Amino acid sequence: MRNIVSIENISKDEILHDISFELGLNEKLAIIGSNGVGKSTLLKLLVGILQPSKGKIKRTSDVAMVFQSNLLDKNLSIRQNLVTRLGKEKYENAKRFLGYLGIKESINNYGNLSGGQKRMVDLARALMISPDLLILDELSAGMDLHARKMSWNFLQNYIRNTHMSIIYTTHNLDELSYADKILFIKEGKVSFYGATNKFLQKLPSYKLIFGNEKRYFNSSKEAISYIFNKRLENESIEICKVSYDDLFDYMEEK
Numbered sequence: 001m002r003n004i005v006s007i008e009n010i011s012k013d014e015i016l017h018d019i020s021f022e023l024g025l026n027e028k029l030a031i032i033g034s035n036g037v038g039k040s041t042l043l044k045l046l047v048g049i050l051q052p053s054k055g056k057i058k059r060t061s062d063v064a065m066v067f068q069s070n071l072l073d074k075n076l077s078i079r080q081n082l083v084t085r086l087g088k089e090k091y092e093n094a095k096r097f098l099g100y101l102g103i104k105e106s107i108n109n110y111g112n113l114s115g116g117q118k119r120m121v122d123l124a125r126a127l128m129i130s131p132d133l134l135i136l137d138e139l140s141a142g143m144d145l146h147a148r149k150m151s152w153n154f155l156q157n158y159i160r161n162t163h164m165s166i167i168y169t170t171h172n173l174d175e176l177s178y179a180d181k182i183l184f185i186k187e188g189k190v191s192f193y194g195a196t197n198k199f200l201q202k203l204p205s206y207k208l209i210f211g212n213e214k215r216y217f218n219s220s221k222e223a224i225s226y227i228f229n230k231r232l233e234n235e236s237i238e239i240c241k242v243s244y245d246d247l248f249d250y251m252e253e254k
């Protein structure tokens with residue numbers, strides 16, 4: 001399979017160390033890690049905005065990126081924003097995407113859109129050039145669960161008809177299942193790189209909190225057995241579903 005991206009042992013100053021991964025046609029990679037760990041830096045190295053201190057980056061030239069901050073002009077309409085950037089012809093493409101994503105052109109100024117709607121217009125802008133590689137830096141920031149699902153349904157349909165590959169960062173556990181591969185960065189280094197199902201299998205489902213202690217379990221049944229075995233039934237305890245933030249705690253403890 002042809003590689004769209006190949007990253008070999010790249011480092012960037014004190015932020016990232018010896019990061020390697022590759023991505024083939026049509027593949028999706030999720031890059032995850034705590035705030036400030038270097039995810040956006042890695043994406044900027046990938047698109048060439050930053051240069052690595054060490055290592056090799058090879059990638060396709062047809063790349064589009066949705067940045068973490070919205071880049072479009074808040075005083076211009078959606079149409080003006082997109083036509084001035086990429087021309088009338090490509091705007092016809094974007095109009096189609098905007099329709100799927102539920103964005104009405106009648107909302108005049110980009111600045112009047114909600115945070116989630118702005119992200120969708122940014123996504124339509126990136127797709128206007130029909131890239132081979134789409135890079136999404138926290139596309140879902142400011143989107144509710146419904147908007148996240150809608151965007152991913154749209155992207156999944158879109159890539160079915162193209163060979164586009166996607167690299168994305170996220171802070172939402174529910175978005176990991178869209179990826180074929182996960183790259184988990186901890187303290188600037190690769191802590192996990194591999195198939196998403198392998199990563200998700202490693203993850204516990206439930207967290208039990210009692211006193212100053214925290215324990216992870218694969219099922220609520222296991223958690224409840226633990227409570228009875230340890231005679232904790234009269235203690236103040238909390239059982240909850242594992243969240244994105246728990247990932248880092250859990251991976252830290254392993």
Ligand SMILES: Nc1ncnc2c1ncn2[C@@H]1O[C@H](COP(=O)(O)OP(=O)(O)OP(=O)(O)O)[C@@H](O)[C@H]1O
Pocket residue numbers: 015033034035036037038039040041042
């Ligand atoms: N222009 C810059 N100059 C100096 N340091 C920077 C610059 N941009 C980012 N950093 C630092 O690099 C580190 C990695 O930042 P980066 O934005 O890549 O993290 P991130 O994993 O994307 O975080 P988040 O999840 O919060 O978006 C942070 O410590 C940050 O403060």
